[in-house]
Amino acid sequence: MTGAAGFLGSYLCEALVAKGAKVTALDNFTIGSTSNLEPFKNEMQIVNCDITKNEIRSYIEGSQIVFHLAAVANPRSCREDFDLAFKINVEGTKNVLDASRDGLRVIFLSAAAAYGNPSYIPIDEKHPLNGRDPYAISKIMAEYLCTNYYQNCGVPVVIVRNFSTFGPRQTPSYIIPTLITQALQQKRLEIWNPKPTRDFMYIDNTIDALLRIAESEELIGDVINIGSGEEVHIGALTEKISQMFGGLPIVNLNKDVVGSERLVCDNTKLKKVTGWKLIVPFEDGLQRTCSWFKQASLGQ
Numbered sequence: 138m139t140g141a142a143g144f145l146g147s148y149l150c151e152a153l154v155a156k157g158a159k160v161t162a163l164d165n166f167t168i169g170s171t172s173n174l175e176p177f178k179n180e181m182q183i184v185n186c187d188i189t190k191n192e193i194r195s196y197i198e199g200s201q202i203v204f205h206l207a208a209v210a211n212p213r214s215c216r217e218d219f220d221l222a223f224k225i226n227v228e229g230t231k232n233v234l235d236a237s238r239d240g241l242r243v244i245f246l247s248a249a250a251a252y253g254n255p256s257y258i259p260i261d262e263k264h265p266l267n268g269r270d271p272y273a274i275s276k277i278m279a280e281y282l283c284t285n286y287y288q289n290c291g292v293p294v295v296i297v298r299n300f301s302t303f304g305p306r307q308t309p310s311y312i313i314p315t316l317i318t319q320a321l322q323q324k325r326l327e328i329w330n331p332k333p334t335r336d337f338m339y340i341d342n343t344i345d346a347l348l349r350i351a352e353s354e355e356l357i358g359d360v361i362n363i364g365s366g367e368e369v370h371i372g373a374l375t376e377k378i379s380q381m382f383g384g385l386p387i388v389n390l391n392k393d394v395v396g397s398e399r400l401v402c403d404n405t406k407l408k409k410v411t412g413w414k415l416i417v418p419f420e421d422g423l424q425r426t427c428s429w430f431k432q433a434s435l436g437q
């Protein structure tokens with residue numbers, strides 16, 4: 138797995154180890170942390186490795202499946218340094234695909250951001266890719282590489298367009314950890330704009346979907362969405378977090394919307410092909426996440 142020490146990667150490693158899989162966890166630890174892998178570190182191989190370097194081949198060789206998660210995954214970081222985002226998200230993906238030519242299955246983590254501002258809701262896999270910001274562009278380019286390697290080199294690739302996953306341990310710069318951290322530290326919440334919508338899904342649901350996707354022969358060479366199908370306004374999310382902390386004040390900065398205005402997943406294909414269904418509903422997941430961040434802040 139590339140990006141194994143990150144948010145999604147560390148949960149996926151844990152789930153694979155629990156299933157008895159032999160896991161090699163690759164990460165360059167720029168964002169991800171060894172502490173994310175600590176509880177199960179002795180049950181897998183952990184390697185400090187950069188996906189833009191050729192050494193990755195030796196670690197991928199002999200595997201059955203590559204989960205390719207390593208990326209500059211934060212859209213803001215991609216805007217700040219598009220050169221780095223291009224190098225890791227696009228060239229890094231090419232390097233992983235080059236290393237995977239021997240029939241090895243590659244599960245590539247793309248993002249709903251690739252859809253841009255949608256022309257219809259909910260968004261199914263046939264929706265055109267309209268993403269305009271550097272993060273979305275890098276994911277679209279990487280997707281084209283995946284399709285090309287599947288069609289021309291026989292690499293069995295599955296492209297996964299993930300919507301917004303959240304949960305304990307998520308990197309602080311995303312909206313849910315940001316709001317929870319504000320609640321804990323500043324006792325008030327600050328949002329750019331309440332209007333955009335996102336499809337937020339608790340981590341356990343995403344990991345279950347990824348494991349099912351990896352086991353499906355039918356999805357090879359195909360694209361699949363992961364998301365809950367529930368549309369949540371940023372304003373409503375903020376209100377819920379405020380309530381979970383006893384009703385904290387909310388400051389609306391009324392800034393322009395950055396990125397897509399609405400993102401809601403049509404998960405019909407995921408349900409139909411893999412039998413996936415939601416395990417942890419949004420509000421339960423949010424409650425668990427708030428509790429985890431509260432506990433973590435007490436431990437500091």
Ligand SMILES: NC(=O)c1ccc[n+]([C@@H]2O[C@H](COP(=O)([O-])OP(=O)(O)OC[C@H]3O[C@@H](n4cnc5c(N)ncnc54)[C@H](O)[C@@H]3O)[C@@H](O)[C@H]2O)c1
Nearest residue numbers: 140143144145165167168169187188207208210248299302
């Ligand atoms: N979290 C979400 O809601 C979400 C939504 C859509 C898509 N995705 C995609 O899923 C994947 C994982 O996302 P995440 O939220 O866990 O992000 P994350 O930032 O927590 O994890 C990414 C990991 O990649 C590692 N990495 C970065 N550059 C690397 C390099 N050159 N070599 C090796 N490792 C490198 C980082 O250290 C980090 O551990 C990403 O590809 C992301 O674009 C995530």
